[in-house]
Amino acid sequence: MEGQRVEVDGGIMEGGGQILRVSTALSCLLGLPLRVQKIRAGRSTPGLRPQHLSGLEMVRDLCDGHLEGAEIGSTEITFIPEKIRGGIHTADTKTAGYACLACPRSWLESLALQEGQSAQA
Template identity: 85%
Template sequence: MAGPRVEVDGGVLEGGGQILRVSTALSCLLGVPLRVQKIRAGRSTPGLRPQHLSGLEMIRDLCDGQLDGAAIGSTEVTFTPGKIRGGTHTADTKTAGSVCLLLQVSLPCVLFAASPSELRLRGGTNAEMAPQIDYMAMVFKPIVEKFGFKFNCDIKMRGYYPKGGGEVIVQMSPVKQLNPINLTDRGSVTKIHGRAFVAGVLPFKMAKDMAAAAVRCLRKEFRDLYVNIQPVQEPGDQAFGNGSGIMYD
């Protein structure tokens, strides 16, 4: 049963979208009605952007909740959650808005759904001011799975600024509870590998130059370690738009 509505000031601290994502996910999980005011008050363009709106709408739909005041530019929304259900849920920013931030708000919710879930997330896979999809797959995923759950992250299409067009499909089964973990020991770096990529009209030489420069810089700091950064030209049928980047772990 829903309790008293929680009031959240979206303009505190950084005043960005993270306050909205965290509070909405917690509202959905706890079954507590929510109102968020001053949404993204700390940004140059306050209010909801397409990525935030599509994330809110997906959370509303996956729990059969009620969402009021949600539109592009809105600075205040109210949300009344229902029961979280599994199945296939889709969010499409229709821009280069980050699919990783869509995953941030939705994954905690479907983790405790009544049945397995599939999230179809569309937008930018490698956007500015957001985690890269490579980070989510290579760093975030293995760490959170230590809590006792698994999920598949299938990158169907990479999407870049300004049009996005990427698609990621995430599949997972629900759990009853999470396991405690201990991550107080950082361990030691034993090797470094990664990829320098280009997509669209950007030349492959750019990827090779980025890879070579990264290897030179890393070997100055880690002289005795194995370092391997591979240059990659993203296939045309697996990337939408022009983009570049470098990832290593």
């Protein structure tokens, strides 16, 4: 699987943030580079919101990854994971956005198979 990049159309189905959360968590777990396009295309305000950005940054930090295009309103990101690492990790949406929707699923999926790893929100 090395050298492959997963391409995800973020506008399929309901076109919300769930596809972004699941795909980045799986990318982190499997060690596969990822590109997500048309992020939240099915929403009245397409693109990344603060809670999505916080979730992406947390997954990036969990696996020492590289993240491109990650800014509020962006409709495309590229994520390149490295090795998952433990420690204390924090995230703050800096808004009234619901961080629990965006972050813990990504964190838990990314840490699920990593013995001795932990995260804190």
